[in-house]
Amino acid sequence: MSWTKVFATNRYARFAYHILDTLEAGIVLQGTEVKSLRLGRCNLKESYARCQDGEIWLMNCHISPYEHGNRENHEPLRPRKLLLKRSQILKLEREQIGGATIIPLRVYAKDNHIKVEIALARGKQLHDKRAAIKEREVERETRAAMRGKRS
Numbered sequence: 001m002s003w004t005k006v007f008a009t010n011r012y013a014r015f016a017y018h019i020l021d022t023l024e025a026g027i028v029l030q031g032t033e034v035k036s037l038r039l040g041r042c043n044l045k046e047s048y049a050r051c052q053d054g055e056i057w058l059m060n061c062h063i064s065p066y067e068h069g070n071r072e073n074h075e076p077l078r079p080r081k082l083l084l085k086r087s088q089i090l091k092l093e094r095e096q097i098g099g100a101t102i103i104p105l106r107v108y109a110k111d112n113h114i115k116v117e118i119a120l121a122r123g124k125q126l127h128d129k130r131a132a133i134k135e136r137e138v139e140r141e142t143r144a145a146m147r148g149k150r151s
Contacts, residue, residue, distance in 0.1 A: 007114075008042035009106040015132060017103060017121035020095075025116050026083035027058065027107075030074045032066035037114060039066075042107055049082060049102035049118055051093045056082040058104060058116065082116060095120050 013019075029037070036042070041064035049058050058080045065073045084092075092102055105117045124132075 004108050004110045006106055006108040007037045007040055008044050010044040010047070010104055012045060013103050013105055013119065013121065015124075015129065017101065017119070017123055018128075019105075019119045019121050020100060021120040022105065023084065023088055023092075023118050023120075024110075025056070025088075025118055027114055027116050028081040028083065029063075029114060030072075032072065033063050033074050033080075034114060035068075036063050036066045036074075037107065038109075044104050044107065047104050049092075049104065051089070051096055051102075054089065056084055056089055056092060056102070056118075058082055061104065061107075082118065092120065 043062040047058060047061040049056050051057075060077060061080060062076050063074070064076055096102060100120050100122055103119055103121050105119050107114065107116050109115070
């Protein structure tokens with residue numbers, strides 16, 4: 001039986017980027033990072049992934065230091081290696097050269113392994129963001145009108 005528990009999500013990513021493709025990646029963590037993650041102390045807001053030397057690294061992902069950690073505690077913003085298949089890494093490298101960005105969407109546990117859902121994305125223009133806001137408001141008004149109609 002498979003179970004998942006989400007530790008952090010990047011809600012801003014779907015607003016600021018057009019999501020082209022998503023992948024599930026493993027992540028290399030230290031012990032105190034895992035403990036801190038399980039307490040929900042993770043922030044993906046300004047994080048991104050970068051291809052370096054045939055590897056994918058997660059940058060700017062803030063995992064707070066573990067409160068009960070000792071001198072072996074981790075650096076909160078250190079780069080963390082993502083575990084992907086070679087073909088996936090090559091695809092991401094090609095797309096990144098073409099102008100796409102790799103961003104994390106969420107960090108979660110799946111069958112006792114910490115995973116990161118990463119997305120290949122292109123940044124939205126200002127008018128795209130305005131259109132998304134307008135669409136959301138129309139949806140909200142429609143739902144409110146339907147609720148009022150039922151009464």
